[in-house]
Amino acid sequence: MRTRLRFEIALTLLVKLAALTALYLLFFAPAHRPAVSAAAVAHHLYASPHQGVAR
């Protein structure tokens, strides 16, 4: 029984690893991430239309 359980857990972990990798590559890899620098945060949070962004 334990061998069977080990096989089932190992298989599930493998499938999970593959699914997580696929999700990461499809939606969250660096290519999908917006580039956010300190200047971008300053612009997003603290820039009024009448003021330029200090870089």
Place this chain on the structure above:
Amino acid sequence: MIDSAAVELSRLQFGLTAMYHFLFVPLTLGLSLLLAIMESVYVMTERPIWREMTRFWGMLFGINFAMGVATGLTMEFQFGTNWAYYSQYVGDIFGAPLAIEGLMAFFLEATFIGLFFFGWDRLSKIGHLACTWLLALGTNLSALWILIANGWMQHPVGAAFNFRTVRMEVTSFYDVLFNPVAQAKFVHTVSAGYVTGSIFVLAVSAWFLLRSRYPEFAKRSMTVAASFGLASALSVVVLGDESGYTASQNQKMKLAAIEADWQTEAPPASFTVFGIPDVAARTTHYAVKVPWVLGLIATRSTNEAVPGILNLVADNAERIKRGIVAYRALETLRAHPDDPGARADLMNNEADLGYALLLKKYTDKVVDATPEQVERAAWDTVPGVGPLFWSFRFMVGIGFYFIALFAYAFYLSARQRLDRHRWFLHAALWSLPLPWVSSELGWFVAEYGRQPWTIDGVLPTFLSASSVSAGSVWTSLLGFVVFYSALAVVELYLMVKYVRLGPAAEAQAVPAGAAARRAR
């Protein structure tokens, strides 16, 4: 312009993944300590049944751990993609406990779970027991670091805003570690985990007794679950009271929303047991109140008031106005970093800078905000009263039910009558989903009650989200739903299968040599 659909979808995605991940966590927390207790009894008494118990519940622990491990990783994926502004703004502080959790606690847990499963016939009894306790320690330390990170979101201490780097930076890691909100959340959360583990053992053992299977095994397991569960359920209430007290000190609006208290009552405030909150009319209909209770819980005094929502909104409008002064000073400092007047203005009003950011929902020209915009932003600081009011009451109701259930189980166990009352066994079995329901409600109260902030008083949620499209969040959300649903099905399948096989099947799997050694 901020895409509100993308913000809401990002919130939904993060909330769903966090709640899914937390289906596994409380059982891991609870079972790890129960395993350590059972194995300690085995080492002390050398009675094989305690070893069988440790191994059987350890097998179910292993299934849960394997299914749950790495399901929290998807939240870390989201920080960089959906919450990039948040990550840049507070990553210096928030990232540290998460990194420590991964490097220290998770590896401790992962190492000793391996030794727990593969070390039975390779380690001495004491050596294996030490591994089991270290596994429980690692599991609990994991929760500690995560809750330090979460506690900082609720009560951001030990950090300051640096206008040159435009981010929050650590000023005292000691304060971050010993944040009273984080500490209260930690003990409350792990106690809830111990209750979950105890209910799980109680319910599965009740199922065995109902089917007249493994009665000695089931009764001993129930005895451990009843005593440990009773202590844990009482701790949850006491430590939840501490959580309520820290909220009254640091998150007054959250507490007022949970209580649907619109007006500030004369102290000591009463506790609303039942009522129908009416947000539009800003009142609570048919309120049934217990005098003094809220005042005693929230202030631990009889002469201190608990502020109501209307008063807090008025206070927050003033904080927004002071935040505008800080915002204006910041604009000046970005052009002239050494301007002494602007520095003084920022320093004097820095605590309210985040409140000015709430105005970004209504105007890009924060410093020129109208009184109407200030009032709307002040009302935005009120989280959803109805959902918080009811979630909290259901959670507390379930908590008190657990105390009654464990107390009765403890009584039956002491009288050696655990298998005499079938109605009790049915009640124990059907209570199985309740700790998960109450844990998820607890998280909902904590996180939904933090709105409209990601970092309380510092960074509004709508400004924390990245400029990603709603379409891309929908697609990844769909991917998560498919992934997590599949895992949930596998978890249920494996759990049911191995519970049905029972401890005898586990014992049969022990190699012949090991069985002979065990018999000796």
